[in-house]
Each structure stands twice: as structure tokens, then as C-alpha cells.
Amino acid sequence: MSSTDTLTTPVGGPSLPQERRLVTSIPGPRSQALLARKAAAVSAGVGHTVPIEAVAAGGGVVVDADGNSLIDLGAGIAVTTVGNAHPKVVEAVQAQVAQFVHTCFTISPYEGYVAVAEALNRVTPGDHAKKSALFNSGAEAVENAVKIARKFTGRQAVVAFDHGYHGRTNLTMGLTAKTMPYKSGFGPFAPEIYRMPLSYPYRDGLTGAEAAARAISMIEKQIGADSLAAIIIEPIQGEGGFIVPAEGFLGALVDWSRANGVVFIADEIQTGFARTGAMFASDVFGIVPDVITTAKGIAGGMPLAAVTGRAEIMDASHVGGLGGTYGGNPVACAAALATIEVFEEEDLAQRAVAVGDILVRRLTEMQQADPRIGDVRGRGAMVAAEFVDPATGAPDAALTSAVAKACIAEGVIVLTCGTYGNVIRFLPPLSIPDELLEEGLDVVAASLAAH
Structure with a gap:
């Protein structure tokens, strides 16, 4: 459930162990408590994708109040590109x-x-x-x-x-x-x-x-x-x-x-x-x-x-x-x-190319093994997989949602998108270590295989 090696942050961010670590289920008790407060105090129109209380972030991880360390493949929707708290x-x-x-x-x-x-x-x-x-x-x-x-x-x-x-x-x-x-x-x-x-x-x-x-x-x-x-x-x-x-x-x-x-x-x-x-x-x-x-x-x-x-x-x-x-x-x-x-x-444009090469390679491998991935596309560290019914090409939003939820439960933050809700997008911070990115994609592949 967690990385076997603790990596250091290559570019920016606080000195957080660069590992996927699950010490509770997602959400853990402290995160559940915050989400209960959110439900009571915050407009119901303000949703959330990942059911945690974030307390720290940097490199390629987000850490929650329960001590879980999640691999971040969303970067706050492409915001923390240089890494969180550079x-x-x-x-x-x-x-x-x-x-x-x-x-x-x-x-x-x-x-x-x-x-x-x-x-x-x-x-x-x-x-x-x-x-x-x-x-x-x-x-x-x-x-x-x-x-x-x-x-x-x-x-x-x-x-x-x-x-x-x-x-x-x-x-x-x-x-x-x-x-x-x-x-x-x-x-x-x-x-x-x-x-x-x-x-x-x-x-x-x-x-x-x-x-x-x-x-x-x-x-x-x-x-x-x-x-x-x-x-x-x-x-x-x-x-x-x-x-x-x-x-x-x-x-x-x-x-x-x-x-x-x-x-x-x-x-x-x-x-x-x-x-x-x-x-x-x-x-x-x-x-x-x-x-x-x-x-x-x-x-x-x-x-x-x-x-x-x-x-x-x-x-x-x-x-x-x-x-x-x-x-x-x-x-x-x-x-x-x-x-x-x-x-x-730090020539982060070139870093984005390297990150994108990993994303495209791994997602293309998944596509070759599973025709439910209809398309892999993107440029640099902005890459997506579109999920479809392989017989008809029709968008498969249910599969997309199930895979995304399974990834989050296993400690990997992914985001969905698309007019039809059938796309998972990958926007990792450019400070993510290669090994951590590969592990995150391992979880994506396992989550897809399980569905």
C-alpha cells in the first residue's frame, strides 16, 4: 500500500517523504470530522473530489490530517506546477x-x-x-x-x-x-x-x-x-x-x-x-x-x-x-x-516533456491491453485517457468515475473531465519524482484492471 523507498523532493516544496502511504482508509477519522464540519458550514454547492483534510503538500504528494500521503496527479488543477510551497x-x-x-x-x-x-x-x-x-x-x-x-x-x-x-x-x-x-x-x-x-x-x-x-x-x-x-x-x-x-x-x-x-x-x-x-x-x-x-x-x-x-x-x-x-x-x-x-x-518546460513521456508511455501500454481506453492524448505534462465502450466508441462515464474513485481510495489523486465525463486527466506537479509518478500510474492500471 505504500512505496518501498522514500524519495526526496527533486524540485521545490517542503521536505516531505515522497511516498504513497496509507495508514487509514480514505477518508480517515480526522478527515471525516472535517468533512462533517464542511457539510454543516459550507454551501452544498461547493463540492470536493478527494475526501481528505489536506495539511501539507510538496514534491508529488499531498498529506492529510490522518497521516496518509497521497500521490498528487492533479496539482490543484494545474496550479502548483512548480511544486507546492516551492x-x-x-x-x-x-x-x-x-x-x-x-x-x-x-x-x-x-x-x-x-x-x-x-x-x-x-x-x-x-x-x-x-x-x-x-x-x-x-x-x-x-x-x-x-x-x-x-x-x-x-x-x-x-x-x-x-x-x-x-x-x-x-x-x-x-x-x-x-x-x-x-x-x-x-x-x-x-x-x-x-x-x-x-x-x-x-x-x-x-x-x-x-x-x-x-x-x-x-x-x-x-x-x-x-x-x-x-x-x-x-x-x-x-x-x-x-x-x-x-x-x-x-x-x-x-x-x-x-x-x-x-x-x-x-x-x-x-x-x-x-x-x-x-x-x-x-x-x-x-x-x-x-x-x-x-x-x-x-x-x-x-x-x-x-x-x-x-x-x-x-x-x-x-x-x-x-x-x-x-x-x-x-x-x-x-x-x-x-x-x-x-x-x-529550472527549465520546467523540458521537465514537462519528460513527465509527459512517462504518462504517454504508460497510458499507451494500458490502452494496448484494454480497448476501453479509446484515446490517449495531450502535450507535455497535460495528458488524458478517454474511456469508451470498445464496441461502439460511446463515452463510458461510469467506468471513468469508478476508476478515479478506486485510485483515490488507494492514495492517488486523479481528476476526471470531459463533456461526457469519460476522461481522466493527468496534471502532476513538475516536482514529482519519476518513481512516484510511475507508482501512481501502477495504481491507475490496477484500478482499471479491477473494473
């Missing part, structure tokens, strides 16, 4: 907290916000002049990216894509494709949002050029380029099922957008910051978006998000049109500067 991030946060916690940048500016904007302008795709604005969450970044695009173009319509996920605010729920649990009963939603078919190679069989032509034809017929402010798309979809579009799909959309004065927004909230084996997934596909939204991995676990784009687009808003009380909080900015430094100094 020493450089901790040091930067502690120093900033001791100096000041808040002034509100739109009241009294401070260097950290400006330095983060400069860093984002430097590391995001393209060598054109850029500017940035900072916010609190991915949904906030998306909402502001749409605002900016509408202001710049003087148009209102926005195109999103099948299976896309962009957040839980009113506008971003409208952009999000999946109704449960994100939209059901929460409407009406913001108007002038149109959904187009995505390139989904496993299910549509189209080339990238064919899929792009289909989407562009529908845009021109149903909306008209003259009415369209922006196209927003995740280069690799996150919650939608880690769908990797066919080669050429994204490039064709970018070219069409440029030719028609439409702002192309790349939502890199989950794909950004070394996750896909490059600093951004746009780099993987060779595209340069007009605007890019980032969050999750940007600040090592601190809440921060950003919109970065062409300077002329970002300057379209009137003074005071962008901002917020906590946007670009100085503590989060300190964490982001340290995190970006870690990504670059």
Missing part, C-alpha cells in the same frame, strides 16, 4: 507580507504589479509590443479579455467552441459549453455568444484544415465577420477533455481572425506556464494570439490572473475601465515573479 515562492511571499499586504494598485501603485506585467509581456508568444492587466481568477481574466476585445473592435459577438470551459461568472458560463455542474439553473446568460464546432480528431475524423473551414463557414453564415469582436479558444481544452486540435486548425482560425479584424484570444489558463512542454501551448502550435489569458500556474498557488495582449488592443479601454480591489495583489505578484523565475531557471 522555497523561492515561500521566501518571496514571506518577504512581501512583512512589507505590505495591500494598497490596491488602482489607488497606490507598486513595483510588483508592474514587474509581473513586464515579465508577462516578455514571456508570452510574439515579439510585438504588449501590455498586461492583472486580476484575481481565470474567469475574471476571460471576462476582461472579452470586454477589451469588444471595446477595441466596437463589435459585440463572441465565438467560443464546443467542449470549452472558461469559468463560472455569468459571461464565462455563457462561454462554457458544459451545463452540469457549471450552468444548470444559473441562467439567463450574457447575450451575443455563439458556439462553434471544435476540431476533435478522435471523434470527428477531420483534418485541421477541414475542421477550421467548417467553423469559419458557420461563423460567416450565422454571425458575420463584421459583427464579431473575438474568437476565444483553449489551445488544448482543459475541462472539456484535454482535446488536442488537429494540426493547422488553430493557425487557420488565427489567419482568418487577422484578415477580418477579429481579436483572437487564447485561453491559456490551464495550458500556460510550461504545462504543455513549452511556456505556452500557443508556442506548441506555432500561433501568436492577439490576447492571452493566464492564471492557475502563474503564481505557484497564490490567486492571480492576467490578460496580456497587443498594446493597441490593451490600450483601447478608457482609464478606470479595468481593475478591481484585489487585482494584482502585491503578495500574489511577489509569488508570480518568483514562480516565473523558477520556470525559467
Whole structure:
């Protein structure tokens, strides 16, 4: 039930033994007590995937209040990419907290916000002049990216894509494709949002050029380029099922957008910051978006998000049109500067490639032995397995849920996703030791075999 060898943390994080260790069933008594308090005190609408009380995390493990050590293959949904509590991030946060916690940048500016904007302008795709604005969450970044695009173009319509996920605010729920649990009963939603078919190679069989032509034809017929402010798309979809579009799909959309004065927004909230084996997934596909939204991995676990784009687009808003009380909080900015430094100094994009090689190899081996894995896909350390009925190819959500629950019971944190609920996604922190990742995948394989 536990690792035979205790590994050390290779990159960042507290000095936690890098082992899977189960001393109680999941959840143990202390975790059960916290979950009872949660049920009494926290809105029922706030769910949880792993029934534990987390008390420590680092490297590739999460430790609970009962002393169980779980292998982390989710990284808080791609947030703790550099590892939980990376020493450089901790040091930067502690120093900033001791100096000041808040002034509100739109009241009294401070260097950290400006330095983060400069860093984002430097590391995001393209060598054109850029500017940035900072916010609190991915949904906030998306909402502001749409605002900016509408202001710049003087148009209102926005195109999103099948299976896309962009957040839980009113506008971003409208952009999000999946109704449960994100939209059901929460409407009406913001108007002038149109959904187009995505390139989904496993299910549509189209080339990238064919899929792009289909989407562009529908845009021109149903909306008209003259009415369209922006196209927003995740280069690799996150919650939608880690769908990797066919080669050429994204490039064709970018070219069409440029030719028609439409702002192309790349939502890199989950794909950004070394996750896909490059600093951004746009780099993987060779595209340069007009605007890019980032969050999750940007600040090592601190809440921060950003919109970065062409300077002329970002300057379209009137003074005071962008901002917020906590946007670009100085503590989060300190964490982001340290995190970006870690990504670059430790070459974590290359580490993501190595992690991805292990994930793809092991999942492909499982697929070859079990036809219920219909597809293995992803880039870098963002990889997924899609579970299907092997006779029909129909999504198998029940199997997916059963395998995920079995993994968690055996001390491995995995996350499900996909419009049909039939995908397990793998997003380990890049600080996870190879041996621990292999052991986690051993548990996944055993859980699948048992079902």
C-alpha cells in the first residue's frame, strides 16, 4: 500500500517523504470530522473530489490530517506546477507580507504589479509590443479579455467552441459549453455568444484544415465577420477533455481572425506556464494570439490572473475601465515573479516533456491491453485517457468515475473531465519524482484492471 523507498523532493516544496502511504482508509477519522464540519458550514454547492483534510503538500504528494500521503496527479488543477510551497515562492511571499499586504494598485501603485506585467509581456508568444492587466481568477481574466476585445473592435459577438470551459461568472458560463455542474439553473446568460464546432480528431475524423473551414463557414453564415469582436479558444481544452486540435486548425482560425479584424484570444489558463512542454501551448502550435489569458500556474498557488495582449488592443479601454480591489495583489505578484523565475531557471518546460513521456508511455501500454481506453492524448505534462465502450466508441462515464474513485481510495489523486465525463486527466506537479509518478500510474492500471 505504500512505496518501498522514500524519495526526496527533486524540485521545490517542503521536505516531505515522497511516498504513497496509507495508514487509514480514505477518508480517515480526522478527515471525516472535517468533512462533517464542511457539510454543516459550507454551501452544498461547493463540492470536493478527494475526501481528505489536506495539511501539507510538496514534491508529488499531498498529506492529510490522518497521516496518509497521497500521490498528487492533479496539482490543484494545474496550479502548483512548480511544486507546492516551492522555497523561492515561500521566501518571496514571506518577504512581501512583512512589507505590505495591500494598497490596491488602482489607488497606490507598486513595483510588483508592474514587474509581473513586464515579465508577462516578455514571456508570452510574439515579439510585438504588449501590455498586461492583472486580476484575481481565470474567469475574471476571460471576462476582461472579452470586454477589451469588444471595446477595441466596437463589435459585440463572441465565438467560443464546443467542449470549452472558461469559468463560472455569468459571461464565462455563457462561454462554457458544459451545463452540469457549471450552468444548470444559473441562467439567463450574457447575450451575443455563439458556439462553434471544435476540431476533435478522435471523434470527428477531420483534418485541421477541414475542421477550421467548417467553423469559419458557420461563423460567416450565422454571425458575420463584421459583427464579431473575438474568437476565444483553449489551445488544448482543459475541462472539456484535454482535446488536442488537429494540426493547422488553430493557425487557420488565427489567419482568418487577422484578415477580418477579429481579436483572437487564447485561453491559456490551464495550458500556460510550461504545462504543455513549452511556456505556452500557443508556442506548441506555432500561433501568436492577439490576447492571452493566464492564471492557475502563474503564481505557484497564490490567486492571480492576467490578460496580456497587443498594446493597441490593451490600450483601447478608457482609464478606470479595468481593475478591481484585489487585482494584482502585491503578495500574489511577489509569488508570480518568483514562480516565473523558477520556470525559467529550472527549465520546467523540458521537465514537462519528460513527465509527459512517462504518462504517454504508460497510458499507451494500458490502452494496448484494454480497448476501453479509446484515446490517449495531450502535450507535455497535460495528458488524458478517454474511456469508451470498445464496441461502439460511446463515452463510458461510469467506468471513468469508478476508476478515479478506486485510485483515490488507494492514495492517488486523479481528476476526471470531459463533456461526457469519460476522461481522466493527468496534471502532476513538475516536482514529482519519476518513481512516484510511475507508482501512481501502477495504481491507475490496477484500478482499471479491477473494473
